[in-house]
């Protein structure tokens with residue numbers, strides 16, 4: 220089975236029903252997306268497929284059509300994605316476990332809404348849980364990322 | 373169907389008894405006479421399906437799908453701040469679409485998300501959630517509120533659409549809608565043949 224992950228073509232031998240998250244972590248060695256719940260209830264495993272966020276823990280790998288982007292494929296060389304940069308500047312992470320998923324949802328949000336309101340942020344991020352309660356920092360970082368992204372454009 | 377509804381309301385306005393068992397609703401050739409005795413049992417079957425939580429949970433008037441029904445405990449709004457979507461499409465919001473979590477097939481894991489193709493909320497005007505049988509009946513006959521469909525097209529939609537059909541294959545831990553897609557298709561056609569009568573309440 221052939222997948223495009225973070226702009227690289229990879230070849231894996233997987234049961235089509237295997238969750239994409241398992242395929243990424245166990246077969247492709249892409250450890251950025253995290254396992255939290257396995258039932259689309261926490262958001263830790265979020266990746267993008269053709270720009271849209273999906274919970275990779277419930278995505279059968281055989282159903283994947285399109286380019287998969289994980290947290291590991293966001294940066295361009297040494298240049299962090301504006302969302303990563305904002306996360307660093309706002310020092311969002313506490314334990315960090317949820318943050319790969321948070322960042323991917325934020326990236327998806329900013330792909331569609333350049334300058335999100337608080338309501339836009341709530342609507343995009345409701346499925347990404349953080350047991351450390353970093354929500355206020357996430358909100359601040361998304362706003363900073365929006366500004367960074369617009370400044371770079 | 374509009375002409376049929378108009379005939380009914382004119383009859384009501386002029387103080388005539390609304391067509392009952394054997395009186396034709398409209399003398400115009402080709403109009404179906406309304407046979408309440410035959411039609412209403414078919415409608416009841418259809419209503420049992422439409423009002424079932426597998427269907428009504430996502431036929432809501434507001435922005436939020438519901439979690440309700442047997443096995444769900446108390447009725448709740450869908451967790452995770454899931455909403456219809458600012459564009460009104462029913463597919464969710466940027467950053468969190470329905471299809472972020474709902475795949476084309478049911479998750480095999482306990483409490484995992486159900487899945488079917490193009491998972492989304494029904495348009496707000498097709499509201500069934502907490503509506504009476506009479507209200508749902510009026511809605512499904514109204515092309516303005518049923519997606520511009522004839523009743524035959526409604527029946528086809530019920531039989532063919534993968535997301536509708538999911539209601540009868542909702543995955544482990546969820547009670548399916550009563551009967552089957554085929555039985556509901558047949559009930560809609562039989563109800564239509566009887567003049568598509570609606571209940572009083």
Ligand code: FES
Pocket residue numbers: 253254255256257258259260261262263264265274275276277
């Ligand atoms: S691990 Fe996928 S949503 Fe929790």
Ligand code: FES
Pocket residue numbers: 312313314315316317318348349350351352353
């Ligand atoms: S930073 Fe610890 S779970 Fe979010």
